[in-house]
Amino acid sequence: MEPADEILEDDDEALEIPADPMRLNMGPSHPAMHGTIRMVLDLDGETVMNVDVQPGYLHRGFEKSCERGTWAQVFPYVDRLNYVSPMLNNVGFALAVEKLLDVKVPDRCQYYRVILGELARICDHFTCNGASAMELGAFTPFLWLLKVRDWVWDILEKESGARMTHSFARIGGMAAPPTEGFKDDVRAIMPEIRKVVGEAESLLLKNRIFLDRMEGVGKLSKERALALGVTGPVLRSTGVAYDVRKDHPYLVYDRFDFDVPVGTDGDNWDRFMVRTEEIRQSLRIIEQALDQMPDEGPVSIDDPRIMLPEKREVYSTIEATIAHFKLVMEGLKPPKGAVYSYTEAGNGELGFYLVSDGSGTPYRLRVRPPCWFNLQAAREMIMGDMIADIIPTFGSVNMIGGECDR
């Protein structure tokens, strides 16, 4: 054998470490990431030099399926878009069709939708924050936050009959009026939720590990976020105060006094804090809505061409039977045209682009899922960071497979 120094003299490259980046597949089924998604990484050591994010593993043809039923039959599908806050999707789609029909639901229904929607938003943010913490090893905050979800779901179950996939909104109203103790039930959990937000903050915000993994990780700049179409808490964390509820008020959001929290750096920490603060703002909205919501009055619009008549009347009068038959067999028929309606869902601007050809079936139904564009920006957040930083970054983007892949 030759001595080592001779090898070195002969060939300088003999002892060089290979410098090619290592390619690593992360996902589509990875225990540390919620959601089926594949990321192909090019790694230099532990640094992510490049990443290709590949969604689509949960694609089930939502838009195609919607194009063959009636307009009302879309509701169960939209429940399964963002399954963490289905009520917001329900209301978003109902508002889109109502825009196409050019009708407005009664005041009481508007408040009802706001309250249920904000409850769902609280649920969404708690789940996201809790899961983010859990992925960093903090299991207690996760359980602590998720108990709130249970309280909220108890209320939603009492109102709609289902804990998760409610299918509760209707075109032109809601499936049922608020239950008798609705306001008291919501008022009862409000201070509890507020307490939990504070507790979660005291559990996490001074934790060195949590801080190290959140602060300055997964940054996104303001201009880039806008160009990439990012919306929701991810956009607000970069310092852009865009909230559909504030900028283009729908329902009765213009009657409430609430703030739009923004971050400064667009890192994981800011996204976490924006969500936490939004929970507080949602509570503020709910409080005001509960005070303003009328106790009496109709919840759905009174138009037999849009709303199903009451069951009691269907069985006893011919008019109601015919109206029921027409709505179920043919569906309601919006006028020809196309509208784009958008609301603030848990993850940002949830848009529905509807094209009607005047028949009872949607001609084209396009969802603009907020996650889709937020996830597109995740690539830029991840690149340049360490491989372990992918987990908190991806967690704080809050990609929901059902909504992203449709």
Place this chain on the structure above:
Amino acid sequence: MSAKVLKKLQSVLGDAILETSSFRGDEEVRVALKDWVRVAQVLRDDPELAMNHWVDLTAVDWPEREMEGQPRFDVLFSVRSYEKKHRIRVKALVKDGEDVPTLTTVWAGANWAEREVFDMFGIRFAGHRDLRRILMYDEFVGYPLRKDYPIDRVQPLVEYRDADDTLKLPPFGIEEGQPFARVDWEERLAGRDEQVSPSIAVQTGQRRALSDSEIAEAQFAKKPEESAAE
């Protein structure tokens, strides 16, 4: 509020606007495909319009229109302005098989939206650097959101494939203004480099972005390989 946008657009590019409409408060303009990118650039760069926030791009299939000799697809994009809070939808009619110029050069957000429209409708976007299927797999036959695609069609079984010849692998190589870069940990730990993502470093001038000629060169270098794959 957005009616002002229509007026402004008409005064700036009156010749390019074929039709305007306003239905239920949604302002829409129809433009010819050849003006597609020019309109987009005006929308973004005109200080009164300042449409810097990407919203969405999608398509609608009208097969009956093709029988009447009209273009088959509507391709539409919406953008909004963060500062002015107005938005607009731009539409163009596209024949089957006709290429749409890409908008990724104007708004980066068009990337995935265009890939999705390609995947679902089979509309190609000329100049898009990474036009792969995004929701479907490569072996998928047909374009599911076309009206002539039956919802219950059975797809052929896909044989087990090696990783070598599948297009689902990422086309790493060409970058959209984001050079490969390692984080300079020493700089960062010393507090001199506060930026994390290389893309941000490019924007703030800490790193150099790829020039147009470099991108074109890389594209040119990539071409023979692509044609061989097809």
